[in-house]
Amino acid sequence: MLKSMTGYGSAAFENDQMSVDVEIKSLNSKFLDISTKLPKEVASFENEIKKILTEKIVRGKVNFTIEISLKSGLGSAGxxxxxxxxxxxxxxxxxxxxxxxxxxxxxxxxxxxxxxxxFEESASEEVPKDLLFDLIGQALDSCEQFRIQEGDAAQAALNTFAKHIDEKLILIKQKEPERIVVIKQRIQESLAELGASDKTDPNRFEQELIYYIEKLDIAEEIIRLQNHIAYFHEILAEDESQGKKLGFISQEMGREINTIGSKANNSEIQKLVVDMKDELEKIKEQVLNVV
Structure with a gap:
């Protein structure tokens, strides 16, 4: 289950003595960055509040605000x-x-x-700690639900983008036999030309031929990319949101896609590689906003 770093939550309380509003906004960030804005009435709780936010939010840029309005003097003369x-x-x-x-x-x-x-301040104007932290919990729960909903949408999109890459890879595998036939024809033509030459060094030619074949072979890259895609789907399906790990896997996918493109020496395969790169960029953009 993925969770987005984008979230919003709020909670409020009001009675004859006061009104309290708690608000949490979170955006994407590489690390956890918490900014709090607290009135003097609850400033002493800042460390406790940050501890709760750290445990719950985990990752993202967080703006946390509490606003308190004390209704001093209501029902009494100033x-x-x-x-x-x-x-x-x-x-x-x-x-x-x-x-x-x-x-x-x-x-x-x-x-x-x-x-x-x-107006004389009374003890009733103090904000009860239990009330305050209950409101913070409500706001956090609201923010968490927002992040989960956004995460569900991100998970569906990431699954689709990875599936599209896999579909393009299947097409590349289908075109691989045709590519091999063309490569063999080129090698045979080169052999025929070199066979007619008295200056050909058989050993040197054999070394060059092996190097050429290895340079164009994309079988290993295809297998590795398949494994990366499968692992990507596996991490997406886990209970814990792991945006950083998905980012690392997408980097590995990018390396294999680039290598396939550089080795392909085939216009149709290179077009498919471009399509895969386009889907991979969508993945990278989406992963940036995942916890």
């Missing part, structure tokens, strides 16, 4: 900050005359100013 009230009054009167802004209107404006009322 105390007027008289010092601040006088300060606002003096500052406003310096620039606005009583003719422009009457006394009653001035008071109304001052009462709208920030921090003009003071």
């Amino acid at each position: 105390k007027l900050n008289s010092t601040l009230f006088k300060h606002y009054c003096q500052e406003l009167r310096k620039s606005i005359s009583e003719e422009v802004l009457g006394e009653a209107d001035l008071v109304k404006e001052i009462l709208k100013m920030p921090d003009i009322f003071e």
Whole structure:
């Protein structure tokens, strides 16, 4: 089962004292990179939160945010900050005359100013740890489901791309006998030409012939590529998501495909090699986003 590195999850809580919002966003990355944005009320839990994220997310670039709004003073009267009230009054009167802004209107404006009322904080405004970590768990579960859904789509696509490479490889195997016949004809023609020459060194010619045949032989590359494709499907079917291993296998597949293309010496086979390379690039792009 594959899991995508792209994910999103959130959870929220609200009562008469506070509202708490937890949000997780993850994107693809070679390693685990966690960035947290926490309010002061829960800053002391940062290490615990990062430990949980590390265990659950495993790999990817993670942006984790908690927002807390404390509803201070609800149901109770605030105390007027008289010092601040006088300060606002003096500052406003310096620039606005009583003719422009009457006394009653001035008071109304001052009462709208920030921090003009003071509220006593109570113990009820503290965020309970159990509540906080329950919300984090909910957000993580939501993000995990998102990643699994995206991973299912990636797994289906990767299976299809690998299958297409295998189909092209089967066509190459079918064309291999024709390629061998053409190569033999070329060798026979060369033998006929060299046989007519008195300057031919039989030993040297035999060495060159062996080198030429080995250079054009793609049987081993075909077998290795078949094995890589089979192993690729095997890793895709495992319970644990292994994006890095799939990346390594795709690199090995690329080496064999390139070697087949360089040895083929056949236009039809080389076209199939180009098609395989196209499918392999799709695999590499998709694997980059897999955990």
